[in-house]
Amino acid sequence: xxxxxxxxxxxxxxxxxxxxxxxxxxxxxxxxxxxxxxxxxxxxxxxxxxxxxxxxxxxxxxxxxxxxxxxxxxxxxxxxxxxxxxxxxxxxxxxxxxxxxxxxxxxxxxxxxxxxxxxxxxxxxxxxxxxxxxxxxxxxxxxxxxxxxxxxxxxxxxxxxxxxxxxxxxxxxxxxxxxxxxxxxxxxxxxxxxxxxxxxxxxxxxxxxxxxxxxxxxxxxxxxxxxxxxxxxxxxxxxxxxxxxxxxxxxxxxxxxxxxxxxxxxxxxxxxxxxxxxxxxxxxxxxxxxxxxxxxxxxxxxxxxxxxxxxxxxxxxxxxxxxxxxxxxxxxxxxxxxxxxxxxxxxxxxxxxxxxxxxxxxxxx
Amino acid sequence: xxxxxxxxxxxxxxxxxxxxxxxxxxxxxxxxxxxxxxxxxxxxxxxxxxxxxxxxxxxxxxxxxxxxxxxxxxxxxxxxxxxxxxxxxxxxxxxxxxxxxxx
Numbered sequence: 001x002x003x004x005x006x007x008x009x010x011x012x013x014x015x016x017x018x019x020x021x022x023x024x025x026x027x028x029x030x031x032x033x034x035x036x037x038x039x040x041x042x043x044x045x046x047x048x049x050x051x052x053x054x055x056x057x058x059x060x061x062x063x064x065x066x067x068x069x070x071x072x073x074x075x076x077x078x079x080x081x082x083x084x085x086x087x088x089x090x091x092x093x094x095x096x097x098x099x100x101x102x103x104x105x106x107x108x109x110x111x112x113x114x115x116x117x118x119x120x121x122x123x124x125x126x127x128x129x130x131x132x133x134x135x136x137x138x139x140x141x142x143x144x145x146x147x148x149x150x151x152x153x154x155x156x157x158x159x160x161x162x163x164x165x166x167x168x169x170x171x172x173x174x175x176x177x178x179x180x181x182x183x184x185x186x187x188x189x190x191x192x193x194x195x196x197x198x199x200x201x202x203x204x205x206x207x208x209x210x211x212x213x214x215x216x217x218x219x220x221x222x223x224x225x226x227x228x229x230x231x232x233x234x235x236x237x238x239x240x241x242x243x244x245x246x247x248x249x250x251x252x253x254x255x256x257x258x259x260x261x262x263x264x265x266x267x268x269x270x271x272x273x274x275x276x277x278x279x280x281x282x283x284x285x286x287x288x289x290x291x292x293x294x295x296x297x298x299x300x301x302x303x304x305x306x307x308x309x310x311x312x313x314x315x316x317x318x319x320x321x322x323x324x325x326x327x328x329x330x331x332x333x334x335x336x337x338x339x340x341x342x343x344x345x346x347x348x349x350x351x352x353x354x355x356x357x358x359x360x361x362x363x364x365x
Numbered sequence: 366x367x368x369x370x371x372x373x374x375x376x377x378x379x380x381x382x383x384x385x386x387x388x389x390x391x392x393x394x395x396x397x398x399x400x401x402x403x404x405x406x407x408x409x410x411x412x413x414x415x416x417x418x419x420x421x422x423x424x425x426x427x428x429x430x431x432x433x434x435x436x437x438x439x440x441x442x443x444x445x446x447x448x449x450x451x452x453x454x455x456x457x458x459x460x461x462x463x464x465x466x467x468x
């Protein structure tokens with residue numbers, strides 16, 4: 001299956017098709033997670049008709065994998081109309097939800113409409129920790145109840161565990177909870193800056209020592225020796241590689257119709273309220289710029305020994321100020337895995353060391 | 366031998382990528398890639414046209430294949446997809462079939 005999936009992605013890449021689209025149907029949410037990168041006010045979401053029209057366009061464009069997310073998708077009263085339309089267009093649908101509002105009726109509908117996977121964020125197995133992160137009392141209990149309803153209908157559920165300072169010690173508990181519920185488990189230590197570029201929430205991210213510990217847990221990473229192995233030698237093939245699927249075979253659409261290369265890459269590339277999706281996909285100057293970038297075009301990263309194995313996110317780099325620059329969070333991950341500092345870290349440390357050598361004071365009159 | 370009718374399931378996810386159908390089974394998420402002949406049969410699986418007629422009228426018309434062997438292969442193809450929940454099989458016409466393709 002993995003091989004066929006890779007073949008499908010390769011085929012989509014060759015044909016220039018957007019095989020995966022992430023569509024946020026709303027930014028409104030019943031939770032107020034401390035690390036969330038969204039503004040939850042509604043500035044004029046697309047209507048049901050507009051979203052259904054976008055779904056028609058996405059189907060015509062060749063999109064196969066559709067992620068419906070938010071905000072909380074069930075904050076939209078028309079969510080099941082949207083979902084029904086999506087499934088009538090034969091998308092392979094993943095829903096991201098906090099499952100708080102899933103009752104028997106919602107679970108039945110999700111099952112009957114043939115949703116592939118439901119992803120639910122669970123931050124801790126302890127209510128006092130999870131609910132403090134979501135700022136919604138009773139949320140862990142309700143989310144677990146929602147997951148049980150989905151699982152009782154044999155729906156596939158993935159529990160996504162975002163790691164941060166507040167819940168660092170709870171991932172084993174969440175993993176055990178996932179096992180008990182018959183859900184898959186994923187863990188992610190990435191905290192994303194807010195969509196407007198505001199970066200204060202990054203302090204919630206776990207630091208180097210904790211990251212190192214996580215990356216050396218075989219329950220999470222499998223073979224630690226392989227996972228933490230030094231980076232492979234850099235050759236011409238590595239330098240010709242694409243950074244990731246963003247803008248190549250995947251993109252993101254906001255509730256307001258804005259098209260970005262990825263949910264984590266807020267480079268405005270067009271708006272489906274003003275242009276047809278395919279016109280944006282094929283002709284957006286921004287998407288074409290993203291597509292033109294190869295590893296060898298990255299001034300710092302192309303000189304880095306990690307370039308062939310780094311998880312560098314061009315979106316996080318963009319939010320640091322330069323889509324061709326390094327993504328510091330990924331530099332830290334590469335360092336935590338291998339103990340080898342990235343070119344970016346070395347340059348920053350050198351700059352810091354040199355900055356104390358000369359003191360320049362302004363002339364006072 | 367009675368006629369076999371085939372119809373596309375509503376449960377699947379499917380897309381035509383550059384002339385080849387990618388289909389995901391609702392039963393176990395198995396991803397299938399249909400070649401040109403498979404895609405043609407898939408697109409003709411309207412629940413109303415017998416498989417024999419699809420093979421004679423579409424497959425043999427577009428591909429250089431021996432009719433009896435083509436029908437035999439098409440039947441095993443249909444059974445294989447039916448086991449994955451991707452096609453419905455019946456000895457009667459089947460109503461309510463989703464469109465064959467978007468994209």
